[in-house]
Amino acid sequence: xxxxxxxxxxxxxxxxxxxxxxxxxxxxxxxxxxxxxxxxxxxxxxxxxxxxxxxxxxxxxxxxxxxxxxxxxxxxxxxxxxxxxxxxxxxxxxxxxxxxxxxxxxxxxxxxxxxxxxxxxxxxxxxxx
Amino acid sequence: xxxxxxxxxxxxxxxxxxxxxxxxxxxxxxxxxxxxxxxxxxxxxxxxxxxxxxxxxxxxxxxxxxxxxxxxxxxxxxxxxxxxxxxxxxxxxxxxxxxxxxxxxxxxxxxxxxxxxxxxxxxxxxxxxxxxxxxxxxxxxxxxxxxxxxxxxxxxxxxxxxxxxxxxxxxxxxxxxxxxxxxxxxxxxxxxxxxxxxxxxxxxxxxxxxxxxxxxxxxxxxxxxxxxxxxxxxxxxxxxxxxxxxxxxxxxxxxxxxxxxxxxxxxxxxxxxxxxxxxxx
Numbered sequence: 001x002x003x004x005x006x007x008x009x010x011x012x013x014x015x016x017x018x019x020x021x022x023x024x025x026x027x028x029x030x031x032x033x034x035x036x037x038x039x040x041x042x043x044x045x046x047x048x049x050x051x052x053x054x055x056x057x058x059x060x061x062x063x064x065x066x067x068x069x070x071x072x073x074x075x076x077x078x079x080x081x082x083x084x085x086x087x088x089x090x091x092x093x094x095x096x097x098x099x100x101x102x103x104x105x106x107x108x109x110x111x112x113x114x115x116x117x118x119x120x121x122x123x124x125x126x127x128x129x
Numbered sequence: 130x131x132x133x134x135x136x137x138x139x140x141x142x143x144x145x146x147x148x149x150x151x152x153x154x155x156x157x158x159x160x161x162x163x164x165x166x167x168x169x170x171x172x173x174x175x176x177x178x179x180x181x182x183x184x185x186x187x188x189x190x191x192x193x194x195x196x197x198x199x200x201x202x203x204x205x206x207x208x209x210x211x212x213x214x215x216x217x218x219x220x221x222x223x224x225x226x227x228x229x230x231x232x233x234x235x236x237x238x239x240x241x242x243x244x245x246x247x248x249x250x251x252x253x254x255x256x257x258x259x260x261x262x263x264x265x266x267x268x269x270x271x272x273x274x275x276x277x278x279x280x281x282x283x284x285x286x287x288x289x290x291x292x293x294x295x296x297x298x299x300x301x302x303x304x305x306x307x308x309x310x311x312x313x314x315x316x317x318x319x320x321x322x323x324x325x326x327x328x329x330x331x332x333x334x335x336x337x338x339x340x341x342x343x344x345x346x347x348x349x350x351x352x353x354x355x356x357x358x359x360x361x362x363x364x365x366x367x368x369x370x371x372x373x374x375x376x377x378x379x380x381x382x383x384x385x386x387x388x389x390x391x392x393x394x395x396x397x398x399x400x401x402x403x404x405x406x407x408x409x410x
Contacts, residue, residue, distance in 0.1 A: 026238035029403030101403040113263035
């Protein structure tokens with residue numbers, strides 16, 4: 001099964017700029033001017049405060065498997081967007097837009113109280129802003 | 130504590146006609162049965178309606194679940210994004226406190242060992258900062274007291290109506306709040322706060338001399354406006370004001386807790402790995 005990682009890294013200016021986005025910690029660690037699209041497999045979906053975390057495996061452009069951690073808003077805020085703890089499970093195929101970390105670590109943010117990027121599970125799109 | 134219950138002289142809301150056993154019984158029942166009570170106080174958003182005209186001496190209806198809009202980490206109205214938090218007129222004591230703050234918010238926000246007392250220790254956010262997180266709060270009005278219940282931390286405030294502050298108020302996280310109605314507004318006067326919390330998410334400090342006045346009024350059916358006056362001579366060389374508005378929400382109140390173990394887990398799993406300059410892993 002294809003698990004392609006393509007760092008489209010299209011530098012489209014993000015509407016939710018760092019100063020206006022909100023998590024319980026801000027977005028200082030992320031490059032909010034970049035968005036990459038990950039294509040991978042869920043290894044763990046952690047529905048917990050202070051933020052929902054998705055762990056997934058995705059291959060980079062060299063075919064190397066990377067273990068990504070994606071941050072989302074708090075569970076209550078995600079619930080109000082239509083997500084739930086049952087939205088995905090290990091093994092599900094994911095296509096996720098992500099603002100990556102500034103330091104190149106496979107860590108990113110895909111949602112806060114002010115934005116929620118495009119996200120599909122097994123071909124079905126979840127609600128996003 | 131003396132009995133501070135008062136009876137309104139004008140027309141009152143149905144909830145005001147309820148018989149209250151006492152302050153503590155009310156508080157306990159609110160906390161235990163919050164989901165039921167909160168659902169009852171929730172009104173669905175509608176097209177903007179004018180504020181309901183009230184007879185002289187009546188009580189304005191502030192009930193509802195109010196959503197705090199995200200995006201303004203600073204209370205400084207001239208700098209809501211927190212680009213220059215040092216521009217407020219601060220005393221040397223406050224400037225030193227602000228310089229020591231390493232907030233994770235604002236333009237100077239950092240993921241590198243932030244010392245935000247809420248994030249690092251799950252300390253109570255403090256009165257003004259409770260309005261800085263993107264969750265809901267609800268207001269429950271009774272003749273004797275007004276209760277403000279926040280989703281965040283499930284923290285609740287007691288506002289004693291029509292009474293002066295007690296003498297020799299101890300310094301606490303929430304202080305002593307007394308209230309009165311002034312026209313269509315609920316005016317809350319608070320003293321007796323400790324200096325352990327920040328005023329906002331960019332680390333503006335306050336001292337135990339903080340005197341806070343909140344003025345809450347419904348500008349229309351769907352909008353609640355807060356006008357805040359911050360008077361803290363130990364921290365600021367002059368009093369200053371700020372304003373926020375909150376939208377009526379149809380969502381029921383929910384749970385958002387601060388858990389130290391969950392925060393530490395998140396810090397290690399996410400934040401520590403994104404600190405610029407650290408090896409990518």
